[in-house]
Amino acid sequence: MTDGPGPADIKPSPRRSARQRLAFVMIAGLLAIIGALAAGYYFAMRPVTLRIAVGPANSDDIKVVQALAQAFHNQQHSQVRLRLVPTDGAPASAQTLADGKADLAIIRGDLDVPKNAQAVATLRKNIVVIWVPPAAKGKGKKAAKITKIAQLAGHKIGVVGRTPANVNLLKMILQQYGVDPLKVDIVQFPANEAVEAIRNQKADAYLAAGPANSKITIDAIAASTRDGGAPTFLAIDASEAIAQNHPAYEAAEIPAGSLGAADRPDDEVKTISFSHHIVARKSISDSTIAAFTRQLFSIRQSLKTDFPLAAKIETPDTDKDATILVHPGAAAFVDGEEKTFLDRYSDYIWWSLMALSAMGSAGAWFAGALKQDERNTNSSQRERLLEMLRTARHSDSTDELDQMQAEADDILRDTLVCFEHGAIEQGTLTAFNIALEQFHNAVADRKALLMSMPQNLQRTATQFRAAGTA
Known part of the structure; x- marks a missing residue:
């Protein structure tokens, strides 16, 4: 009997490598989708800093906006924060917004309103x-x-x-x-x-x-x-x-x-x-302006002790014929139609789940295809084992028997891998074990017979068999 292959001689099955690659791809895809959802939630909920143009220096307007900026910073779970952009007055603030150097501005309603401005609130x-x-x-x-x-x-x-x-x-x-x-x-x-x-x-x-x-x-x-x-x-x-x-x-x-x-x-x-008015650029997202408007009116009353003007902040005119058209985000807050996180991103979440489901279906299809391939290969290997069983009973060479036994060991290893992957069932594995046991018994009996025969009889039997096959 020869020693089986050592650990260094065992190479991974190609089918097992393919399965491992598939599993890796599926796990990587799942982690990518989870990561995308987590990143989307983080970027959607992180505080956004808006630049607000206000002036002139030492005016009541700039003092109120400074108080708002501080209150926004101190507020827990604040979605919007403010950074002041000082100007020389309302006309300069309007121009700063028109030039895109600010996201919000305090402007006078009786002056020219920038074309890219929409109302968020009435400051006073x-x-x-x-x-x-x-x-x-x-x-x-x-x-x-x-x-x-x-x-x-x-x-x-x-x-x-x-x-x-x-x-x-x-x-x-x-x-x-x-x-x-x-x-x-x-x-x-x-x-x-x-x-x-x-x-x-x-x-x-x-x-x-x-x-x-x-x-x-x-x-x-x-x-x-x-x-x-x-x-x-x-x-x-x-x-x-x-x-x-x-x-x-x-x-x-x-x-x-x-x-x-x-x-x-x-x-x-x-x-x-x-x-x-407090106005915003049209390009600012509705969700950001809605969050700003919600925070503005939630802290308005808390500031009125130190800044009485803050208590006079009012909601904007949402009529379609208003002098300054209202920003959709502010209108959503005023009308009670502000969208929640799920409302805003439900489509993305739904498509992500669909992608995950599609990946799962594709993975199941590939897994089934691999199992079918393994089942077909295992069936061929069982047929080869039965063929080697018949050959072993008539073999006249111990070297040939050793080679067939080594091949049977490889077939056994692949069969166990198939069983681990679920490609074959317990009954199929039991039938294979019976065939393998019969093969090993046949090899052992044939080797014992050859060892008991004189060398000249072995050569004669070999020559006779060779002549018969010719």
Whole structure:
């Protein structure tokens, strides 16, 4: 009997290598799909940083946005964070957004809106206040008292703030009342110089535009009070007509006593208002803007103690004829139609599962094909084993018997591999073992017979068999 093959002589079966490669490909594909889903979830849920253009420096707007940015950063599970892009004011912020250098911007609704901008929220509403200081006592002939906007022709009007937008606003109001702006001397005072200019009587009347409780406006009006006299507030009676002709403005009223004292004004005064908006670029994804809008309104109330203006943030106008069209993401939040993670990515998840199912079906088909190939090969090997059994019973050479036994060992190894892979069943393996046992018995009996025969008889039997086959 010869020794079986050693460990170094055993080579992997080609069928087993193919199965291993298939298993590796299936596992790699499964891990790739799981990794893609995990990566998609990570990128979908990671915080997105949006650049927001706001100005000017030290203004209430920039202070509110700074507070929002800090609150967003501190909020757990925040999906959006803010990075400030300081500008010189609302017009510069609008241009920054138009140039693509910001994702969000604080703009004035009565100025040109960038074509790539859509509304996200109304940051605040502003009212226009026009007033005339009381005449100073003891200074020559008493000037005619101004009580109506139409009487401003020929007078000097001071505009609080450096922005040209307020000057254009004044001109628009004057034109509505038939006053030629060229017949009016308009001078601007920076907000930090307005109080001193008003005390020094630098103009006959003043205009300020800002929030109803603006400290700048209230301080400017307070500076107009002199010698116990109260300023006269000029009503914009044509507010409805202005709003009709200029959609960026709305008719409004200044409540009595809302400007720093009970007699400021002493009765309601008609005026116009306009809004500062938070706008976003159209290209920003709906889900990102929806998340920003949700976070904005969730922390709005928590900031009102330190920043009263934050409590005045309102949802945008979602009407199709709105002055500034609303961003679809903000509209989804306002209308309660914001999509969840599954809503947004259900198609991707479904296709991933379909791909996984297809891979499983393909793997099962390949596995079945490999098993069929192994079954066919095993059937051929069983036939070869039975053929070797018949040959062994008549063999006259121990070398031939040794070769057949080595081949039988290879067949046994392949059969066991087939059984491990499920290509053959227990009954088939039992039948194979019976045939293998018969073969080994036949080899052992034939070798014992050949060993007991004299050498000359072995040669004669071999020659006789060779002659018979010839």
